[in-house]
Amino acid sequence: MNKFFNQAEDFVPEMLEGVFLANPDMLTYVPEFNIISRSDRPVKDKVSVIQGSGSGHEPAHIMAVGPGMLDAAVPGGVFAAPPMDSCYECIKRMNSPEGVLVLINNYQGDRMNWDMAVEMAQAEGITVKSFVIDDDVAVQDSSYTTGRRGVAGNFFVIKACGAAAEKGASLSELIELATKVNGQVRSMGVALSSCTPPAKDSPIFEISDGEMEVGVGIHGEPGRRRDSLKSADEILDEMFDAVAGDLPFKKGDRVALMINGLGGTPPSELYVLYRRAAQRCKEAGLTIARNYVGEYCTSLEMAGASLTLLRLDDELEKLLAAPAEIAVRVF
């Protein structure tokens, strides 16, 4: 396992410390609870938007903390839900008179711990609601999920709700908005390699040279099928058909298109996939109003990619275009 890490148990805390050290002015880091939050939050005039799920998906979600995005993130261990007490602590620290919105990706462990934390906080009089994201069209139920899994479409829910919260949307308006975004976003991914958590000696699943897992989950959960590796265009076509056909997206739709790298796939390959996705959108009469090519939700060092489509309207397009700042610097 050729990775950069020290002791396996320190991998997540050291990564979080790195994120904090790279953004000392913007972020606050609470090591006891793995909480990364905006250092200027909570404030009284705005709903706090928070998320917590397993680590290993970076930049999701700890690097999505910042103005116009998340107010705080509380990751668990690698591919493990955050403990209930950390979730509860995060809600308490981000408590605002306007309320707290918890965005949860649909995995049983995450839902269970957040549900308990939300109930405890509510019992103390904190205004907090949660919303579950389930954008992955690959399979109906999965290893750690009842219903569909939440994957890279998560980014769009965060971005829209983060922007709307910044503009003063109420908690119920944000739930409505999250429902709308989640209802109009669809994703599917393909893995070309497995990945190895630092605490394990072996990959989380086996995949040979010349194979791919179609519809893989972001923790290596099985997808629709194992198949022999196809060309980039054929793979993209299958992802596109599955994603576009599910909503379904229709001729005339304006969309945001994301090609997301799963961690081990370089930008060059993602743009080869983007090319075909843009062709397919054109053929299908979909107008790409915004595009995203890069790493948004990874599975450690897994080689692979996912495609996400979000149907836009004026409201969503404005929210996606709104200013934001996160713990990742490009320039």
Added chain:
Amino acid sequence: MNKFFNQAEDFVPEMLEGVFLANPDMLTYVPEFNIISRSDRPVKDKVSVIQGSGSGHEPAHIMAVGPGMLDAAVPGGVFAAPPMDSCYECIKRMNSPEGVLVLINNYQGDRMNWDMAVEMAQAEGITVKSFVIDDDVAVQDSSYTTGRRGVAGNFFVIKACGAAAEKGASLSELIELATKVNGQVRSMGVALSSCTPPAKDSPIFEISDGEMEVGVGIHGEPGRRRDSLKSADEILDEMFDAVAGDLPFKKGDRVALMINGLGGTPPSELYVLYRRAAQRCKEAGLTIARNYVGEYCTSLEMAGASLTLLRLDDELEKLLAAPAEIAVRVF
């Protein structure tokens, strides 16, 4: 070889088409010459800043085209210098009364082709000068290089010259600036895996589980030595000592610090490395004024990372902070 591509010979053109399709308003794409340029260039009031080197290093350098960065990029095939006629064509297309600055990473093939292209353009009366970047401290000479190699430090030369050109710097001022940045920037990388160009059936070098190549080149050139894999902190320490000791960086220096992923290493691991780099800077009395953690100069899907330090002064800090826009969207 589990990669996303169609035909090997189409890999670079299809990637370039993807970059163009993702940025149709900002970019112009000239398929005959692999040229990606700003669609609003050249203009009469500004030096054009261009670069061309092998593909496979994305986002360098085709995704560094945009306002405040490069005016045009002209990549060759994977790990291959751009042909002389493409370089020449790029100079001609970016010709401006203020002149053209060619930023070349130090590889023999790139230098030879650019030297010829620059001479041909000069013979036609075009004002064009070139500058060679050689920030890699790993080895003195290398497989494809006499002298030091140009690696991720390239980003800082582009950023500084791009910003200065935007503000009206003359060609000779830009050469002076490039000389200054290149003189104050140092890098070194470590590979944990090899990579496979689409046109090859096998990795460009062999490396086993539990091994690393210290001081690797961005085309897999041998570095200082092959060694058994060490902890993230030990690896970072060796990179830091090599880089910081070379200039040398001194107590009291303000620096820009970059942890660059080589393509197959996910953000989580890069931040584990950043943590240690920040600690080392603090111990050495270096103030990190700006930091960069992500993929800036990759080697296809190679697992690995490099560390770059740039000594700053007020001029450079302002130039790094100047607005820029490139063909990579984060939000």
